[in-house]
Amino acid sequence: MTSAGFRVRMIFTAFAALILAVLPLPRWLDVLRPPFLVLTVLYWSVNAPRAGGIALGFFCGLALDVFQGPVLGEHALALVLLSYIGVREHQRIRSKPAVQQSLIVWAALIFYEFVLFAIDGWTGHPVTSPLRWVHTFTGALVWPPAAAILSYSEGRYS
């Protein structure tokens, strides 16, 4: 598929994921909510590394900052780093079976959350509750079905 085709799909799915990410949920569900937008960015940077995954990460992160970030640019930086890892290692990640991909995603999400944690600390909004790490697990669990849905949206080309 062309880059343009990818980009349309990327923007569309990212928007859907953003809505899922800011949908109001009851508190116990909110803690468990998988980081949909992060998974989407990771998916596209792994599966369409040439279509500009890092830019996608940046703008998605900025959107997240507007909706829920204490500091503008915080999620943007974390997502840029994450999508860079995705783009760089896309061949290694893509070739793994689903379970191993989930483990890799789990590690990536922990890294992502750690970046947020560090920035929170530096900017004076430290939140040390262990609950903030819960969604890395749910994110890893949700990865195989999420990737399947996204690859369906991709039309299984490439």
Add this chain to the structure above:
Amino acid sequence: MAAFGTAAGRSLQGRGGSPGFGLTLYAVLAVVIMYLDQRQHYLEQARYVLQAAAYPVQLAVSSPPTAWRWLRESLRTRQTLEATIAQLRAHQRDLEILSMRYEALARENGELRGLREALPPVADRWLPAEIVNVQLSSLRQRLLIDRGASNGVFRGQTVLDDKGLIGQTTHVGPWSAEVILITDPEHAVPVRIERTGLRTIAVGAGDASSLALPYLPSNADIRSGDLLVTSGLGGVFPEGYPVARVTEVHRDAVQPLAQVRAAPLAHVNTDTEVMLVWFRPDHPAAPKSAGAAVDLRAGSAKLQPQSVAPRPQPAQPETAPRAGPAAQPPAAKRPEARPSAAQPTPGEPQPAAAQPPPAAQPPGEQPPPPGQSPPGQSPPGEPPPGDQPPPAAQPQSAPPQPPAQGRP
């Protein structure tokens, strides 16, 4: 989107170089944005625009819950509605009876304080706002409401519900505003224990049902059931609005500080509507920012120490956040003008009221270290209301005596 073009148009075949370039570019951009937002506050305008852009999405996202609520409302049975109406009528009747003597009491109170006439209520006008979106996680306790700059909402505005204080606005967009709740872990409210007048800080604990009072020495006079009201320090909230009720006091002989929990009176997690309040800026109980305090000094011809009563006006000390001793006690605004003595003399009658400020830096306010004697904390300037005596004492008459708390 242009950025997408540039990044995608380039061939990334020989990986490494190009993603590295993108990484550097965007990472630096993100860091610069963070720096500008955090340190310089240059991005208020950008935030305003972004908030406007985000608002449609937030509205759309919150529409299913809204629709559900609307559906449930419209499917109510006649009996339920009639019961609700009867209940509201009874409630209104009770309120009317309670407020029947309000006028008379207000005048009487003014006379007792040595004023020629009763002060108008501190709340000037208020505006109901619908809650559009709620974030109640342990990290952030925020609301999004459907009123913004176009309704005159400003940053740092007080938000109440019918039971008590909810929070204040943090980011204001054209049609929406974000409210930080008092239960947000980043939020702290300067409060006063209504029974004793002891002042402290209530910090959000990150869940909708509790506040922590981390800065009370273990011998502080506080007990479960005490009402906390805003103290008016800090320059955001006016004095005297109910905040929370103490639920749990834990004293440990070894610990210098008591562990105190309080439950907010406002229904932080079930409200669908909140109130934005504007306060009369010239009212003595109104919150004054540091900037306003400077204005007070300039325009102080009107701000006179009170001539009649030697006693400090209640409620006043709270206002000027860190105006320090040099500042004209904002409390001093009285109708009767006594030109001369006013300005530079923060020393006399009034001053009792002026003293607290030094102890009243905004966020850190009195974190009474164990060694420091609490008196500094429940200072002489404290509004007479029930100074020390645990049984809420007679307000007007008791001379302020130094609080009796001993040191640890």
